[in-house]
Amino acid sequence: MADSVRIRLFWKIAVYYGFFLALVIYTWLAHPGWMQFLPFGGLDVLHSTGLPADSGAMIDQLLTTDKPIVIFEDSINLVSALVGCIVVMIPIRWLYMTDGLKESWNENVATSLLVLPLIVTCIVYIVKFSLPLAFALAGIFAGVRYRTSLKSQTDAYFTFACIAVGLSAGTRALGIGLIMAMVFAFIFLAAPPRKSTPEVE
Numbered sequence: 428m429a430d431s432v433r434i435r436l437f438w439k440i441a442v443y444y445g446f447f448l449a450l451v452i453y454t455w456l457a458h459p460g461w462m463q464f465l466p467f468g469g470l471d472v473l474h475s476t477g478l479p480a481d482s483g484a485m486i487d488q489l490l491t492t493d494k495p496i497v498i499f500e501d502s503i504n505l506v507s508a509l510v511g512c513i514v515v516m517i518p519i520r521w522l523y524m525t526d527g528l529k530e531s532w533n534e535n536v537a538t539s540l541l542v543l544p545l546i547v548t549c550i551v552y553i554v555k556f557s558l559p560l561a562f563a564l565a566g567i568f569a570g571v572r573y574r575t576s577l578k579s580q581t582d583a584y585f586t587f588a589c590i591a592v593g594l595s596a597g598t599r600a601l602g603i604g605l606i607m608a609m610v611f612a613f614i615f616l617a618a619p620p621r622k623s624t625p626e627v628e
Contacts, residue, residue: 466508466601512544544593551597
């Protein structure tokens with residue numbers, strides 16, 4: 428039973444991600460001008476800016492680096508990143524909520540798999556061009572206490588996966604998040620966590 432569930436889900440996820448990847452490649456080849464509004468290629472832009480070799484100059488540049496606000500372009504980029512997060516995370520949520528692959532699933536974790544990446548993406552968009560703002564935001568979050576505990580290690584795996592997707596979308600490197608999600612899903616299907624058996628006294 429579990430094997431048939433894994434096979435069906437494997438092909439479902441493979442077709443889903445394959446279609447999304449083909450759509451991105453088609454857009455890149457047929458309409459390259461549209462790529463500036465999609466959450467891809469952000470790490471290339473960051474690498475091309477470069478940083479000075481001198482440590483003092485590097486700190487000065489990090490503290491004074493500013494990006495002019497372009498309302499239309501920034502809004503489109505943020506919306507596309509948020510939509511990309513949801514598109515990438517939907518199969519991961521399927522995987523988490525599929526009966527037979529794990530002992531049980533938590534409704535709060537299942538909801539966070541779609542909400543948490545969006546929050547992470549917005550946070551990255553806020554702080555990525557301001558180092559002082561990043562430190563200020565870290566201080567704010569240091570005062571927040573999280574009282575929701577993850578009851579299984581599998582829940583932690585999925586939570587870290589959705590954080591990684593949110594970070595990749597926020598830095599306009601969703602391609603990395605897409606590949607990570609595909610590998611994560613296929614590895615989880617190939618080697619799902621085994622159900623624990625009660626110890627016999």
